[in-house]
Amino acid sequence: MRRWTIGRGWAALALLAAAGGCGRDVPRNAVSGVDGAMLAAAGDGRNWAAAGYNYLEQRFSPLTQINAGNVAQLGLAWSANLPDARGQESTPIVIDGKLFVTGPWSKVFAYDAATGRPLWQYDPGVDRAKGAQACCDVVNRGVAAWRGRLYLGTLDGRLIALNAGTGAVDWSVQTTDTSKPYTITGVPRVVKDMVVIGNGGAEFGVRGYVTAYDAATGAKKWRFYTVPNPNGSPDGEVSDRVLHDRANASWSAQGGQWHQSGGGGTVWDAIVYDPELDQLYLGVGNGSPWNHGLRSNGQGDNLFLSSIVALKPETGEYLWHYQETPGETWDFTATQPIALATIPIGGRPRKVLMQAPKNGFFFVVDRTNGRLINASKFIDHVTWADHYGADGRPVENPAARFYRTGQPFLAVPSALAAHNWQPMAFSPQTGLAYVPAQEVAMAYIPPARPQDAQAHAIGFNVGTDTADGMYPRNAQQIAAATAGATGSLVAWDPATGRARWKVSYPTPWNGGTMATAGNLVFQGTSLGEFRAYAADTGRQLFSYPTQTGVMAGAATYMVGNTQYVAVMTGRGGALPLAIGYAIGRARTVPNMPRLLVFRLGGTAHLPAAAPVEVAALNPPAATAAAADVEAGRQLFGRYCQVCHGASAGGAGVLPDLQRSGVLADQAVWRQVLIDGMLKDQGMVSFARVMTAAQAEQVRAYVIDEANWAKTHLPGPIAPAPSAPRMPTGATQ
Numbered sequence: 133m134r135r136w137t138i139g140r141g142w143a144a145l146a147l148l149a150a151a152g153g154c155g156r157d158v159p160r161n162a163v164s165g166v167d168g169a170m171l172a173a174a175g176d177g178r179n180w181a182a183a184g185y186n187y188l189e190q191r192f193s194p195l196t197q198i199n200a201g202n203v204a205q206l207g208l209a210w211s212a213n214l215p216d217a218r219g220q221e222s223t224p225i226v227i228d229g230k231l232f233v234t235g236p237w238s239k240v241f242a243y244d245a246a247t248g249r250p251l252w253q254y255d256p257g258v259d260r261a262k263g264a265q266a267c268c269d270v271v272n273r274g275v276a277a278w279r280g281r282l283y284l285g286t287l288d289g290r291l292i293a294l295n296a297g298t299g300a301v302d303w304s305v306q307t308t309d310t311s312k313p314y315t316i317t318g319v320p321r322v323v324k325d326m327v328v329i330g331n332g333g334a335e336f337g338v339r340g341y342v343t344a345y346d347a348a349t350g351a352k353k354w355r356f357y358t359v360p361n362p363n364g365s366p367d368g369e370v371s372d373r374v375l376h377d378r379a380n381a382s383w384s385a386q387g388g389q390w391h392q393s394g395g396g397g398t399v400w401d402a403i404v405y406d407p408e409l410d411q412l413y414l415g416v417g418n419g420s421p422w423n424h425g426l427r428s429n430g431q432g433d434n435l436f437l438s439s440i441v442a443l444k445p446e447t448g449e450y451l452w453h454y455q456e457t458p459g460e461t462w463d464f465t466a467t468q469p470i471a472l473a474t475i476p477i478g479g480r481p482r483k484v485l486m487q488a489p490k491n492g493f494f495f496v497v498d499r500t501n502g503r504l505i506n507a508s509k510f511i512d513h514v515t516w517a518d519h520y521g522a523d524g525r526p527v528e529n530p531a532a533r534f535y536r537t538g539q540p541f542l543a544v545p546s547a548l549a550a551h552n553w554q555p556m557a558f559s560p561q562t563g564l565a566y567v568p569a570q571e572v573a574m575a576y577i578p579p580a581r582p583q584d585a586q587a588h589a590i591g592f593n594v595g596t597d598t599a600d601g602m603y604p605r606n607a608q609q610i611a612a613a614t615a616g617a618t619g620s621l622v623a624w625d626p627a628t629g630r631a632r633w634k635v636s637y638p639t640p641w642n643g644g645t646m647a648t649a650g651n652l653v654f655q656g657t658s659l660g661e662f663r664a665y666a667a668d669t670g671r672q673l674f675s676y677p678t679q680t681g682v683m684a685g686a687a688t689y690m691v692g693n694t695q696y697v698a699v700m701t702g703r704g705g706a707l708p709l710a711i712g713y714a715i716g717r718a719r720t721v722p723n724m725p726r727l728l729v730f731r732l733g734g735t736a737h738l739p740a741a742a743p744v745e746v747a748a749l750n751p752p753a754a755t756a757a758a759a760d761v762e763a764g765r766q767l768f769g770r771y772c773q774v775c776h777g778a779s780a781g782g783a784g785v786l787p788d789l790q791r792s793g794v795l796a797d798q799a800v801w802r803q804v805l806i807d808g809m810l811k812d813q814g815m816v817s818f819a820r821v822m823t824a825a826q827a828e829q830v831r832a833y834v835i836d837e838a839n840w841a842k843t844h845l846p847g848p849i850a851p852a853p854s855a856p857r858m859p860t861g862a863t864q
């Protein structure tokens with residue numbers, strides 16, 4: 133069957149239909165057998181039952197039909213076009229021949245995993261205005277399966293249980309305060325018949341927490357706040373005790389913007405259950421605002437920001453934590469994927485958790501007690517700290533704390549991360565973790581003007597001078613910054629804390645990794661390839677031209693006697709939106725949202741790639757007064773760049789303002805910025821923070837920037853068009 137359901141209306145119908153039946157199992161379907169025993173087991177690889185494969189989240193499959201000896205014969209089995217040309221970050225899950233994957237705006241798609249026949253679709257009907265509160269595109273990273281249901285976190289903060297057989301809503305709860313800029317992009321996890329979900333929003337000003345809900349009914353079981361309550365009161369939640377005992381004193385008691393912003397610490401991606409030790413690990417995000425000087429008067433470690441926190445799953449009680457970046461001030465989240473393993477270190481088996489977070493150090497932590505085993509740099513350049521001491525704390529570069537020095541600090545890694553959300557695989561066969569790494573610089577500039585130090589009603593509130601952090605009007609410097617933004621696949625040996633091998637890429641923001649017992653590692657690239665490497669040596673064995681960039685991680689599974697590999701393709705996410713120039717040549721790669729599925733000897737073909745037509749840069753003449761251009765630059769840097777690119781240099785995911793036809797039309801520009809003409813496409817009105825005269829100053833700045841770029845920035849820096857509207861559905 134095939135259906136397109138629209139959120140709340142359908143939810144109401146489902147509630148009526150289920151009246152009196154709350155808590156009963158949904159009718160038997162392909163997902164009915166997914167439970168704790170299945171997710172705790174290594175499995176035979178036929179199913180890829182959770183985004184990370186199973187509870188260990190190694191993204192490692194025991195399947196060997198596709199292997200290093202024959203992967204060169206891999207061909208397309210089927211593909212499906214998806215409706216939204218925004219970031220595709222979802223890992224498919226596959227159970228009993230049914231494939232479930234999510235797309236932008238929190239939509240869910242179900243297919244027959246062998247043939248690509250569409251089964252059903254579900255659209256939760258997220259208000260497009262919510263897009264303006266999504267720091268990093270309107271993405272979603274996948275669903276969880278459990279006893280016949282699928283669990284979906286939506287961009288607007290709902291947790292929705294779907295009947296996996298039909299896509300019908302079984303229950304839905306609002307997990308966030310809708311008056312605040314919370315979002316959800318991460319995958320829910322299910323443990324002991326509870327669904328655990330976090331949230332995001334620390335760039336805008338929220339207080340992070342995770343909540344556990346009864347998997348059958350949606351009833352709340354417990355909530356754990358990751359940072360203290362700014363008003364000093366207990367919350368009446370399970371986190372009260374540890375916040376009182378350990379965390380409160382690590383924040384400024386008086387003063388500091390965390391009292392208004394909520395402090396951050398959102399858990400927007402990694403939540404991992406350890407079936408051996410019966411512990412739940414949270415990867416906790418950055419501070420809000422970033423600037424530790426403004427956030428907490430430069431005082432304290434600010435627990436549990438940028439930490440891994442272990443909880444008791446039944447109750448959410450605190451067990452232990454390890455803080456990776458004390459006094460976080462660079463948007464160094466510890467939310468990145470966490471993999472669990474038991475590996476020999478120093479001659480004895482150690483139960484470890486592994487994480488390669490934004491800050492550039494690969495962490496191996498003893499998961500029996502939270503103690504650091506080793507932390508080493510996994511990219512060549514790390515400017516904020518030199519190493520970790522025996523006390524488990526970083527030895528910092530004093531210049532990195534820009535709010536203390538009062539000087540700008542050019543950081544690698546930066547908020548864009550040495551490793552972001554892109555999935556990381558670990559192969560127990562090779563003992564190596566496969567990190568989608570990158571080097572992208574960013575300047576942290578202490579705010580000289582009071583308005584940059586204050587929180588505003590819309591947009592990022594990070595406490596740095598984001599306007600002066602944009603590209604300078606210097607073609608050589610822009611070229612150097614673009615050339616210096618690179619990617620790599622790092623095969624990391626967690627036992628020794630060193631890289632075993634590495635593949636370099638000319639551009640950052642490449643795809644997540646997936647490993648198999650066939651001695652393979654799969655990874656897509658931002659320049660439009662889906663590759664396989666020998667897991668032990670890094671030798672490239674396979675490449676498929678995807679026609680578009682790949683960010684997501686792959687999954688593999690079997691139906692009948694055939695092994696398949698599935699991966700989402702399409703461009704988007706934080707980096708292309710926020711600093712388009714940095715993604716370099718990948719800007720000219722088209723954006724084609726698809727699901728691709730491969731098998732040995734597959735003979736399907738993608739439709740011929742549409743020719744890339746780059747619109748000429750032909751802005752109106754720059755006639756505005758310099759003071760208006762400068763005022764517009766400040767406003768653009770504050771409100772516009774995180775979606776439309778630093779210096780208005782977009783990457784072709786959202787409209788490129790330098791090439792926008794609206795740029796020449798003062799009236800339409802005002803209708804968009806002030807009247808909210810395009811709010812149904814996610815471009816909200818900025819009237820709360822901008823007058824019509826200021827909107828005109830922003831236009832003057834973009835016109836000025838476009839004229840400069842036309843003269844000084846010759847190709848190949850030209851954005852790609854978004855995908856043409858394509859029918860949704862599978863093609864054989």
Ligand code: CA
Pocket residue numbers: 334335417418463465
């Ligand atoms: Ca962040």
